[in-house]
Amino acid sequence: MSGELNLQNRHSVRRLDLSLLRTIVQAVLQELFPGVEDYELGIYLVSESEITRLNEQFLRHPGPTDVLTFDYREAGKGAETVRAEIFVCTDEAATHSRRFHTRWPGEVVRYVVHGLLHLRGYDDQLLPMRRAMQRAESRxxxxxxxxxxxxxxxRQGNK
Structure with missing residues (x-):
């Protein structure tokens, strides 16, 4: 699998090892898109204020969210190509990790997987589809x- 994977940490406090995250993302891409040879994917780790702005601007939803996925593929291209941006809120990951007694880096991975599942065609708007997506995410x-x-x-110094 080859393509362009742009990872950026736009959060000034919560830092991650982007090299390891890249390896994890590539493993997920190989699993979800096994035949794809060409992709352009941007994954951006952002603050609560940035995700709130994006959520309100593009989805017209007030407040923050954990992950936003923007799919730029042409209609009908489906699983043969990936052209997308995924925005992951590391502040939301930290908040949820405290609530669920997990570590925030694991929550970030969960949000990246969630965003990639959306690109694979999973939807979480209706309960039956949400359950199918949650099962795929957990697996x-x-x-x-x-x-x-x-x-x-x-990274060193981050809990």
């Missing part, structure tokens, strides 16, 4: 957790 996260220690994503 994929279990597989990834056997390969990678998500806690290693947190």
């Amino acid at each position: 994929l996260l279990r597989r990834l957790a056997r390969q990678f220690d998500f806690n290693q994503l947190a």
Whole structure:
């Protein structure tokens, strides 16, 4: 699988090992898009204020959210190509990790997987589809957790 993967940490406090995150994202891409040879994907780790602005501007939803996925593929291209941007809110990851007694780097991986599942065609708007997406997300996260220690994503000094 080859293509362009642009990872950026736009958050000034919560820093991640982007090299390890790149390896994890590439593993997910190979699993979800096995035949894709050409992709352009941007994944941006952002603050609560940036995700709130994007959520309100593009989806007309007030307040922050955990992840936003923008799919730029031409109609009918489906699984043969990936052209997208995924915005992940690291502040929301930290908030949810406290609530669910997990570590925030693992929540970031969950949000990236969630965004990539949207690109694969999963939808979480209606309950039956949301359940199918949650099952796929959990399966994929279990597989990834056997390969990678998500806690290693947190750079020195970040909890």
